[in-house]
Amino acid sequence: xxxxxxxxxxxxxxxxxxxxxxxxxxxxxxxxxxxxxxxxxxxxxxxxxxxxxxxxxxxxxxxxxxxxxxxxxxxxxxxxxxxxxxxxxxxxxxxxxxxxxxxxxxxxxxxxxxxxxxxxxxxxxxxxxxxxxxxxxxxxxxxxxxxxxxxxxxxxxxxxxxxxxxxxxxxxxxxxxxxxxxxxxxxxxxxxxxxxxxxxxxxxxxxxxxxxxxxxxxxxxxxxxxxxxxxxxxxxxxxxxxxxxxxxxxxxxxxxxxxxxxxxxxxxxxxxxxxxxxxxxxxxxxxxxxxxxxxxxxxxxxxxxxxxxxxxxxxxxxxxxxxxxxxxxxxxxxxxxxxxxxxxxxxxxxxxxxxxxxxxxxxxxxxxxxxxxxxxxxxxxxxxxxxxxxxxxxxxxxxxxxxxxxxxxxxxxxxxxxxxxxxxxxxxxxxxxxxxxxxxxxxxxxxxxxxxxxxxxxxxxxxxxxxxxxxxxxxxxxxxxxxxxxxxxxxxxxxxxxxxxxxxxxxxxxxxxxxxxxxxxxxxxxxxxxxxxxxxxxxxxxxxxxxxxxxxxxxxxxxxxxxxxxxxxxxxxxxxxxxxxxxxxxxxxxxxxxxxxxxxxxxxxxxxxxxxxxxxxxxxxxxxxxxxxxxxxxxxxxxxxxxxxxxxxxxxxxxxxxxxxxxxxxxxxxxxxxxxxxxxxxxxxxxxxxxxxxxxxxxxxxxxxxxxxxxxxxxxxxxxxxxxxxxxxxxxxxxxxxxxxxxxxxxxxxxxxxxxxxxxxxxxxxxxxxxxxxx
Ligand code: CDP
Numbered sequence: 001x002x003x004x005x006x007x008x009x010x011x012x013x014x015x016x017x018x019x020x021x022x023x024x025x026x027x028x029x030x031x032x033x034x035x036x037x038x039x040x041x042x043x044x045x046x047x048x049x050x051x052x053x054x055x056x057x058x059x060x061x062x063x064x065x066x067x068x069x070x071x072x073x074x075x076x077x078x079x080x081x082x083x084x085x086x087x088x089x090x091x092x093x094x095x096x097x098x099x100x101x102x103x104x105x106x107x108x109x110x111x112x113x114x115x116x117x118x119x120x121x122x123x124x125x126x127x128x129x130x131x132x133x134x135x136x137x138x139x140x141x142x143x144x145x146x147x148x149x150x151x152x153x154x155x156x157x158x159x160x161x162x163x164x165x166x167x168x169x170x171x172x173x174x175x176x177x178x179x180x181x182x183x184x185x186x187x188x189x190x191x192x193x194x195x196x197x198x199x200x201x202x203x204x205x206x207x208x209x210x211x212x213x214x215x216x217x218x219x220x221x222x223x224x225x226x227x228x229x230x231x232x233x234x235x236x237x238x239x240x241x242x243x244x245x246x247x248x249x250x251x252x253x254x255x256x257x258x259x260x261x262x263x264x265x266x267x268x269x270x271x272x273x274x275x276x277x278x279x280x281x282x283x284x285x286x287x288x289x290x291x292x293x294x295x296x297x298x299x300x301x302x303x304x305x306x307x308x309x310x311x312x313x314x315x316x317x318x319x320x321x322x323x324x325x326x327x328x329x330x331x332x333x334x335x336x337x338x339x340x341x342x343x344x345x346x347x348x349x350x351x352x353x354x355x356x357x358x359x360x361x362x363x364x365x366x367x368x369x370x371x372x373x374x375x376x377x378x379x380x381x382x383x384x385x386x387x388x389x390x391x392x393x394x395x396x397x398x399x400x401x402x403x404x405x406x407x408x409x410x411x412x413x414x415x416x417x418x419x420x421x422x423x424x425x426x427x428x429x430x431x432x433x434x435x436x437x438x439x440x441x442x443x444x445x446x447x448x449x450x451x452x453x454x455x456x457x458x459x460x461x462x463x464x465x466x467x468x469x470x471x472x473x474x475x476x477x478x479x480x481x482x483x484x485x486x487x488x489x490x491x492x493x494x495x496x497x498x499x500x501x502x503x504x505x506x507x508x509x510x511x512x513x514x515x516x517x518x519x520x521x522x523x524x525x526x527x528x529x530x531x532x533x534x535x536x537x538x539x540x541x542x543x544x545x546x547x548x549x550x551x552x553x554x555x556x557x558x559x560x561x562x563x564x565x566x567x568x569x570x571x572x573x574x575x576x577x578x579x580x581x582x583x584x585x586x587x588x589x590x591x592x593x594x595x596x597x598x599x600x601x602x603x604x605x606x607x608x609x610x611x612x613x614x615x616x617x618x619x620x621x622x623x624x625x626x627x628x629x630x631x632x633x634x635x636x637x638x639x640x641x642x643x644x645x646x647x648x649x650x651x652x653x654x655x656x657x658x659x660x661x662x663x664x665x666x667x668x669x670x671x672x673x674x675x676x677x678x679x680x681x682x683x684x685x686x687x688x689x690x691x692x693x694x695x696x697x698x699x700x701x702x703x704x705x706x707x708x709x710x711x712x713x714x715x716x717x718x719x720x721x722x723x724x725x726x727x728x729x730x731x732x733x734x735x736x737x738x739x740x741x742x743x744x745x746x747x748x749x750x751x752x753x754x755x756x757x758x759x760x761x762x763x764x765x766x767x768x769x770x771x772x773x774x775x
Contacts, residue, residue, distance in 0.1 A: 314397020
């Protein structure tokens with residue numbers, strides 16, 4: 001009997017259009033999940049189109065001849081390719097003896113949870129073994145980070161002796177190497193969630209592996225929740241959940257009746273040294289001491305200590321919080337290595353953080369340098385928490401742990417994001433220490449006291465409980481899922497959900513009843529933050545598609561703010577002069593567009609970027625993103641090539657109006673209590689009444705009294721300072737014009753709300769009051 005949509009987990013939203021309904025596979029509308037058969041679910045969605053789905057299945061693919069027949073496979077299992085030269089290494093991995101057991105579990109239960117130490121071989125071996133399972137031809141392994149997805153695909157392609165993009169490939173946002181012949185694909189969690197929007201039951205895969213679930217990233221948790229919904233409808237689908245350490249009960253409770261397997265780790269004893277005595281070998285300038293936390297200076301000293309005093313062979317891994325600190329430590333150590341070469345030996349200093357290009361990341365896998373005059377030579381890797389579990393580096397014997405990590409969170413009441421160093425959890429501290437004992441006994445220098453360790457939380461708070469949910473909620477809404485009824489391992493707090501819904505209403509992505517609008521659907525097509533995709537949708541109304549497309553590409557790379565290279569004092573004047581050539585009087589958004597246009601006009605040349613003090617890698621990446629977004633714009637019929645020429649003065653105001661539409665909740669006004677011309681200006685955010693200042697990277701002058709500013713990010717970088725960055729000056733009159741096209745209230749109403757006046761004054765009285773006080 002058909003019981004209608006209410007029984008169907010994919011039909012919660014009342015907002016779905018008939019066209020959307022047609023995208024639901026017929027199996028979902030059956031009354032009982034068990035009634036669906038694999039055959040019935042394999043029918044493609046009516047809305048499915050190979051051009052929309054980069055993962056489209058190739059029915060013509062057949063297995064190539066395995067290059068080797070010596071592997072130990074059981075009758076009934078398929079043989080897969082492998083490169084013999086890796087076999088002995090693979091066999092030595094702690095996971096290898098469990099191969100048959102793992103395959104058996106995957107064959108027997110729909111969900112298997114596998115817990116194993118970092119480096120035990122989970123991410124490289126299990127996906128390959130899945131390919132041996134009967135009736136399995138397509139395997140996807142999803143990772144929280146792009147760097148891990150790319151480097152694993154490369155590694156596994158080598159182990160199988162195939163090219164990357166052939167049997168083994170990867171897909172990450174704005175970059176992919178995969179083809180119709182790809183049977184094992186490494187992707188990021190975000191890519192898989194996006195794919196779920198068009199392939200709602202992930203028919204493209206027979207096995208889905210979700211790796212590093214212990215990190216509890218927002219998108220990983222969402223992915224796990226979505227995949228749980230598919231299970232009753234695809235009984236033949238196999239799910240493997242993998243993790244370094246696991247709060248196992250949470251995951252097993254979430255997936256009832258799943259199989260659990262723990263791979264015993266092989267860890268040598270690790271000596272843990274708390275708050276080591278600091279040896280003042282390096283003379284740090286006062287500025288450095290003020291600029292950086294104590295642990296940064298301590299970390300440098302401990303590296304020196306190890307290099308000079310330690311007789312044990314082995315590499316060093318330092319955990320700090322971010323790129324700035326890493327670059328600083330690397331530079332400082334490079335200098336010290338030259339000065340103290342005779343006593344330190346040769347040290348290869350290697351930075352490691354997520355946004356590094358793949359080729360630079362490869363340096364961490366290289367062997368330590370040759371010994372120098374009988375002194376031990378070492379690799380010294382300065383990393384973020386990416387080296388905690390995501391990437392395994394061989395040969396580490398010394399770990400230096402700052403005890404800090406940069407965690408992003410969003411203030412529940414306002415919308416300010418913060419990215420602040422906070423204390424790590426005890427489980428992170430243990431993971432970090434564990435990196436020292438993979439190949440021999442090691443040492444972990446903890447740059448904090450035992451008491452500080454005891455005071456740490458047991459586990460890190462999952463991202464779903466501390467993040468901005470705006471883009472995720474829109475994605476779920478478009479899939480017809482309400483976050484209120486969405487089952488996830490931990491539930492977000494209601495304030496967070498409310499905040500995101502309000503933002504989406506203000507952006508016109510949702511109507512006041514929380515139904516997705518056409519604008520919302522168009523926004524969800526872009527793999528971008530909600531604010532940026534709203535700008536793109538608005539660009540059509542203001543005939544500035546090309547410019548907003550460029551801006552979106554510039555804002556969506558890894559570090560949009562760093563397109564201007566920071567230089568030392570000597571070159572600063574020249575760099576500022578070069579920067580001045582691109583500066584637009586309205587602020588950063590149009591300045592970024594200028595930079596990109598000049599980069600293109602000058603043939604995208606690296607030497608040109610060098611001369612202009614611009615970061616070539618960032619511009620190159622923006623160029624790739626630009627082409628991908630252009631593709632989506634064309635699909636949506638957004639690009640018409642008759643749009644006005646950029647040089648037209650009317651055009652700038654159009655561009656700024658489109659930018660304002662996307663950032664309608666991100667406005668700041670000058671602080672009326674600080675009228676002094678000539679002093680550094682403070683601003684107050686319109687939505688939440690916070691005092692902010694312009695970030696030093698801004699094009700606008702800190703000393704000018706702008707009436708209204710629109711910003712792309714608001715960041716609290718330490719307890720005292722809140723900055724707005726990527727800022728443009730906006731004409732007051734534009735606000736009400738733009739707000740009329742969105743769900744945002746009038747500026748006057750907003751100001752009144754801010755001052756709690758609305759309840760006892762009429763709008764007319766208010767406008768008189770604001771005029772009188774020139775607010
Ligand atoms: O997933 P898990 O942390 O358990 O281990 P893995 O990533 O499968 O690593 C197994 C082995 O492959 C380790 O010895 C790594 O050093 C090596 N590996 C590598 O050389 N290059 C990669 N991109 C990934 C792993």
